Amino acid sequence: MCDSLKSDYQLCEELGRGRFGIVYRCYSPDTGDSFACKSIHKSSLSEDPTDRQCLDKEPKILQLLSGCPNILQLYKIYEDDDYLHMVTDLCDGEDLYDRVSLGTPFTEPEASAVLKELMIAISCCHQLGIAHRDIKPDNILFDTAGRLKLADFGSAEWFGVSEEGLMTGVVGTPYYVAPEVLMGREYNEKVDVWSAGVILYIMLSGVPPFYGEGPAETFEAVLRGNLRFPSRIFRSISPEAKDLLRKMICRDASRRLSADQVLRHPWIISGGDTRSVSDQT
Template sequence: MGRKELQCSWKKITNNIKDIFDFKEVLGSGSFSEVFLVRERQTGNFYALKCVKKKQLHSSNLENEIKVLRRIKHSNVVGLVDFYESRTHYYLVMELVSGGELFDRILDRGVYTEKDASLVIKQVLEAVSYLHQNSIVHRDLKPENLLYYSPEEDAKIMISDFGLSKMSDHDVMSTACGTPGYVAPEVLAQKPYSKAVDCWSIGVITYVLLCGYPPFYEDNETRLFSKIMKAEYAFHSPYWDDISESAKDFIRHMLEKKPSKRFTTEEALNHPWIIGNTAQNNNIYQSVCEQIQKNFTRSKWKRVINATVAVHHMQRLKAAHADPAVATQMPLIEVLDVSSLDPPPDELDTNGNPSCSHMSLSPQCDVSRGRGPLKACNSEPMHALVITETGQHTYHSESDLHCTANSATDGRSQSLQTGVCSMM
């Protein structure tokens, strides 16, 4: 059977991509693709170039991602700049985002307030509102996919990773996909769902930004999914004692179990916590950072390279006053086999349960009472899980920067990891 070709009228054909770009450094590597920091020879501009092997990737899912990216033009969304094809590869030229992940920037701040969290969520809401207005549902919003455009202190937030996104003109979807802890109840219940799932995810992100731990956590995936489907969470003392009632009200509207009652992006953007002066300026840095480090540290075991690669590259060029066209020494890329690492000591969350960072999802779990079980990749529950309906395959472009030696999982539900220092 012949290989299916992507039908994109605007794609460019090249015999040798290195005639167009000067390859600087490897940013990530996965089973199906590699991502490079590149410099366009004609303009001198830097980009993240994702190189996808044709023979190892069924093109229909990539085609969906490219169509979505091609349709997006927003200042808070990582953009697709260009698209090339050679005899053996597809090449996605992505906007280079070099400011690092949201959690990393919070940890580096020293001072962090409700107002800071509100400003982040406002930017996310504006971007997601734009997506929804263009009939695009992201379906995998989480802190790891929120990146800063540059290392500058006032850099804007960028949304990345559109591997699970969907163009939905009819506003109804059914494929169960997303990341545990951030996925909406209706998705886990295997019911038809709408763009409201993105608003739920934003509610979860808001909660995490204000306390440093997720609203839903369990050491057993069945109990975790049960809590999510019941919208069972709380504002625990002492972590929420100094958080405003306005912030809690905003979260309650976003984590509304019934999609029809849940805030839309437009309603959320008009909430006083977003547009008013109700977000407090008290420094909550110490409490939030302690919980982030406790609950999200383990996910970093799988992060081989992140956005700092690009930042360090720029800094080296600047310090050496070198011509950007001159290749520098390639970084040492260490691939960790996380299955061989000893887990950290057990720690308890605020309810006395094992921390969510210590959970390990099994390949199968049944949360649907009489319906087909959901399939899950063997991956970090808070970081890179793809849930798919039985017998179906869902493509996920969780960042290649999180590659591991154990990249292969259940053959029927394999996660394709494709990212940049920003993307994808």
């Protein structure tokens, strides 16, 4: 453990483990404020150079995104020969995965509130030329005040806002990955909008729009992209919510909404209050 880290923060109990590291609760003896500390032992990285790239990339991206209210804030970085430590916002409550895994649908106002904060985070990323590329409920946390925080930028990539902004590489998670990623083609930042649309579908229905017995079957379903709204599940869901879903989970990325366009959609502006949408029309 870095001596400078130990002099600045007191590490407490373990909060969780990820692919590369362990997350601890910590606090500053000087201020009494609580934080999270993600500690990554460099020996846990494989020989694959992409592992090291992820380790180098995430803190740089979090520093660049500092100030966006819905992105996990990075406060300090400590590094020595053996470890990398990142001190961030403390998000020790349920993440979105915990909430959606219950299978209980959200109300439209509840889903709209979560999606709005998520799209603000994604919009911040895209405006700075960053695509997250692994938007999923596990990476959507909530701080002690209940504010949404988008986390885990290990798969993120810079795409540049002034050029064509195309990326390559198959990254992401079954259920949430966009079809153009699976096709092995070049793609743009709208892969994040597809993933957020899948999350919205799950919040409203309790089930994913594309699934199979395993990853291979799920990927096949994603590639088909046959978006359906079963009447027994979506009977009470408003036409406005379905309209937004169709425009986010759209196989043609050129017709898919951007993050900013999602934020301007009437269903988001109304807070999921369909009566308000009707009044506007």
